[in-house]
Amino acid sequence: MVRVDLLLSGLTACIALIGYLPLQAYLDPFARFFFPAALLLAACLQVKGRALPPRVLTPASILLFFYLAAQFSLSRLVPVTSDLLVVFLGVRLLGERIGRNYLQAFALSLFCLAASSLYEISAVFLVYLFSLLLMVAVALVLLTFHAQDAAAVLPAREAKKVLTVAALMPVASLPMLLFLFFFLPRTQYPIWNFMNAPAGKKTGLSDTVQPGTAQAVSEVRGAVLRAVSPKVPEQQLYWRAVVLNAFKNDAWVREPAPHDAPAVIRGDAVLQEIYPERTATQYLPALNVPRAITDLRNDGSIDGVFVSRRPLDKKVRYLAESVLADTLQVRRIDRGFYLRLPERVSERMRAEGVALARSGRNSVEKMAALEGFFRGQRLTYANTGLPVGGDPLDSFLFDKKRGNCEYFASCYAILLRLAGVPSRLVGGYRGGTYNDVGGYYLVTEDMAHVWVEAYLDGVGWRTVDPSAWALGRVRSRQARGLAMYADTLGFYWDKAVVTYDLDKQLALVRNAGSKARDLRLPTWFGKAMLLALPVLAGTVALFFWRKQRPPTVEARLLRRMLRLLAKRYPGEIKGDEGIFELSERLNDRHLTRFVALYGSAVYRDRPLTRAEAAALEDIVREASQDRP
Amino acid sequence: MQKLAKVDEMNAVLEELSSRHLKGKVRALRLSLMALLTGGHILLEDIPGLGKTTMALAFASALGLSFGRVQCTSDLLPSDITGLSVFDRTEGRFNFIRGPIFNNIVLIDEINRAMPKTQSALLEAMEERRVTVEGVTYQLPEPFLVLATQNPVEQVGTYPLPESQMDRFLIRTGIGYPPEEIEKGILRQGSIRDEIMHIPALVRTDDLVSAIAAVKEVYVGEKVTDYVYAIIRATRNHPLIQAGLSTRGGIGMVDAAKAAAYLHGRDFVAPEDVRDVVHAVCPHRLIFRPEHEGVDKEHVLNAILKEIPLPLT
Structure with a gap:
């Protein structure tokens, strides 16, 4: 036996939770704690079979309204409205359990969920929406029982039937939803962003590198991009975003590339379809070394850096073509530009540079010597306890001996320049979590990385990652478990819904229109097929019918x-009765006439005459029109 | 569909008897009438005192038929039933004195108390519808119905009917206790034996004869025959049953179904008529395997019927 009122209350609590949860992160503390408290109290009241009377609730709602509305201002339009919605939803749960209150709770939950879309659009919204619709549909059906009899009790089997049918209704409407998908316009960013643009997302990648400004780097695990790509060997998983080639106030910065000869990148291309998250920078990362980026308007420069022409403040996608090479072949460079030094270089580093310059005749030998020096220093890779102060690089190399990629790369590049080898820094990402379900790499903020390119005379820019010589390096991972599926879901949501924009929809309609205008009847074979297909379909349908x-x-x-x-x-017709028995039991006048005529033919072994068939036909029609 | 001969009169008799004189015995009455209309015989199997004799008496008077009664004992001789020749001294020859069997309706009370010899004489008369005594054959009257009763509980000093002889009865049924309200009414009124003696005849013998003729004419279609055959075959193949329905059993089923259809005012048999009579016609003809003696025959039969769908089209 199932108590309808209990079931209904439980469903309403779930519905209210679905309204509350997506908003929860954006609420004021008061509303955030008021709702769970109200839910808990409502559960207690339900157990005791009581409810707060309107004479308590109405004044309380009015007070709450004034309290919350006092914080109202034009810039706080949405937050205050969300707070109000959530608080009223909580108040509704406390009220008497009657149809009107349930309906109000459902409506408020829907509004809350809608309000959450002003802040954030993600695939989770879809999950919330579907569960909410499903539960509201079921709850509405239960409400009809509840309205008839507040203490209604259903046998388990009946209850199962009711729930199944109720749940089928929203499920049946799913195809309609898919159909509407192609016609409804959709937004690419939360609407609330129009009114108050979000602060530029803090990214692990920046276009200046100055080690020693902070003692620790906090790890942000936000996604940076997802790249649909074949699997790439682990040691070649570098995502190139920016090249830093000059100094400004002792910090590595990017200056317009000098007059180098154009780079030649030879090798097999790896194609990637990249979906970056919204960022404040406009660099377009791709596997090292990108040769071309298409499908998004961008400016490429000869050092393999691509910059989007418009801000990446909404979800986009682009195609990248990369070659997994460790050398950019450049015939001739502006050596002087790549040998400039920062204003301040410590004595110990200078001495080391001089020693290096003497250690080998060419760049390759000098680089080998420098690698030996780095390894000999036994440096540790770390994100905390970083050297700061007067000369952090000196302190990193000779005293503290711990640092992150910025220290490694900066020191290495500066020492190379001291030794007379042109060098530059490359910023980007190292590694990536491969998602086997979606077939894409997920790159997160904490994978931000800086490495070095050194110029070998007559060859070109050779990629070197000095961080790799540290003791204990972080390896990239394989995505596992639930998180992988959740990320896949989010990825497809972005891919199919968010980056699918109105322009494309319009283009689709235009295309379809022009195609229809230009439609020419195909040749005889095509015509025959055109005719044959409907005929075939008709025949098949007829056959099944x-x-x-x-x-x-x-x-x-x-x-x-x-x-x-x-x-x-x-429920009267079980199918195990004879027609005469049935007519006697039901005492239906149409059936009585029907069986007399029908039985006298069928049980006398003769087919119905035309007149009899017509008469029976009439009886059936009359019966269908007769409303008892 | 033309009107069946005398069907209204027959239903009126049933209605009158079951609503006025014999409350709560509709089923037994209906089955008795069906037996009479098909020329079969009926075995009432129930404990004494439930109104078997009363029912037989009332039935006979309401139909305007003659009534004879034999109370069986272990020393009852065949001639006590059929009658015997007695020497008439004034005329100087033997005169045949007819026994109680020369009536339209004969009540054989406690048939299992008679010894086998008497039982077999009786059953022979039922089957042949005539009696041969000392070389002379006497035709029994038409219509002719034997209503035999037996007490299923009593075992001492009885000669239970063998299966082969049970087969001679078209229908076997019980009477059962009347429903509570009706039984209380009966308790208030007391015995109605006197009243029953004076029930006026509701139909004439001619009517009965033409009704019997009409039942014979009721049409049995192919679908119904198939259905009956399906039942027979199912009883023959059933794992619990040693011997299923005989062909005579099948004929009995069809005959009883005809009577049922007739009483429903139809001149053709519908499958539900067959199912209607299965429980009266079949169980006493089924012989279960020795290890399954105790199984309820009705249950097995119900299970069989459930398996076979009624032919509706």
């Missing part, structure tokens, strides 16, 4: 009559 249809006139008539009766006397 006939197969499912009773073979004789008698059987068809009887089936129609029995279906009619099953509708009129629900």
Whole structure:
């Protein structure tokens, strides 16, 4: 046995939770704690079978309204409204358990969920929306029972039937939703962003590198991009975003590339389809080294850096073509530009540079010597306890001996320049979590990385990652478990819904229109196919219809009559009775006439005459029109 | 569909008897009438005192038929039933004195108390509808119905009817206790034996004869025959049953179904008529395997019927 009121209360609590949860992160503390408290209190009241009377609730709602509305201002339009919605939803749960209150709670939950979309649009919204719709549909059906009899109790089997049918309604409307998907416009960013643009997302990647400004780097685990790409060997998983080639106030910055010869990148191309998250910078990362980026208007420069022409403040996608090479072949560079030094270089570093310059005749030998020096220093890779102060690089190399990629790369590049080898820094990401379900790499903020390119005379820019010589390096991972599926869901949501914009929809309609205008009848074969297909479809449909249809006139008539009766006397027709028994039991005048005529033909072994069939037909029609 | 001969009169008799004189015995009455209309015989199996004799008496008077009664004992001789020749001294020859069997309705009370010899004489008369005594054959009257009763509980000093002889009865049924309200009414009124003696005849013998003729004419279609055969075959193949329905059993089923259809005012048999009579016609003809003696025959039969769908089209 299932108590309808309990079931309804439980569902309402779930519905209210779905309204509350997505908003929860954006609420004021008062509203955030008021709702769970109200829910808890409502549960207690339900157990005791009591409810707060309107004479308590109405003044309380008015007070709460004034309290919250006092914080109202034009810039706080949405937050105050959300608070109000959530608080009223909580108040509704405390009220008497009558139909009107339930309906109000459902409506408020829907509004809350809608309000949450002003802040954030993600795939989770879809999940919330579907569960809310499903539960509201079921709850509405239960409410009809509740309205009839507040203490209604359903046997378990009946309850199961009711729930199944109620749940089927929203599920059946899903295809409609898919259909509407192609026509409804959709927004690419939360609407609330119009009114108050979010602060630029803090990214691990920046276009200046100055080690020693902070003692610790906090790890942000936000996604940076997702790239649909074939799997790439682990050691080649570098995402190139920016090249830093000059100094400004002792910090590495990017200056317009000098007059180098154009780079030649040879090798097999790896294609990636990249979906970056919204960022404040406009660099377009791609696997090292990108050769071209298409599908998004951008400016590429000869050092393999691509910059989007418009801000990346909404979800976009682009195609990148990269070659997994460790060398950019450049015939000739502006050596002087790449040998400039920062204003301040410590004595110890200078001495080391001089020693290096003497250690080898060419760049390769000098680099080998420098690698030996780095390894010999036994440096540790760390994100905390970083050297700061007067000369952080010196302190990193000779005293503290711990640092992150910025220290490694900066020191390495400066020492190379001291030794007379042109060098520059490359900023981007290292690694990536491969999602086997979606077939894409997920790159997160904490994978931000800086490495070095050194110029070998006559060869080109050679990629070197000095951080790799540290003791203990972080390896990239394989995505596992639930998180992988959740991320896949979010990825497809972005791919199919968010980046699918109105322009594309319009283009689709335009295309379809012009195609229809230009439609020319195909050749005879095509024409024949065009004719044959509907005919075939019709034949198949006819075949199935006939197969499912009773073979004789008698059987068809009887089936129609029995279906009619099953509708009129629900639950009465079990199918194990003779027609005369049935007519005697139901005492239906139409059925009595029907069986007399029908039985006298069927049980006398003769087919129905045309007149009899017509008469039976009439009886069935009359019966269907007769409303008892 | 033309009107069946005398069907209204027959239903009126049933209605009158069951509503006025014999409350709560509709089923037994109906089955008795069906037996009479098909020319079969009926075995009432129930404990004494439930009104078997009363019912038989009332039935006979309401139909305007003659009534004879035999109370069986272990020393009852065949001639006590059929009658015997007695020497008439004034005329100087033997005169045949007819026994109680020369009546339209004969009540054989406690048939299992008679010894087998008497039982077999009786059953022979039921089957042949005539009696041969000392070389002379006497035709029994038409219509002719034997209503035999037996007490299923009593075992001492009885000669239970063998299966082969049970088969001679078209219908076997019980009477059962009347429903509470009706029984209380009966308790208030007391015995109605006197009243029953004076029930006026509701139909004439001619009517009965034409009704019997009409039942014979009731049409049995192919679908119904198939249905009956399906039942027979199912009883023959059933794992619990040693011997299923005989062909005579099948004929009995069809005959009883005809009478049922007739009483419903139809001149053709519908499958539900067959199912209606199965429980009266079949159980006493089924012989279960020795290890399953105790199984309720009605249950097995119900299970069989459930398996076979009624032919509706």
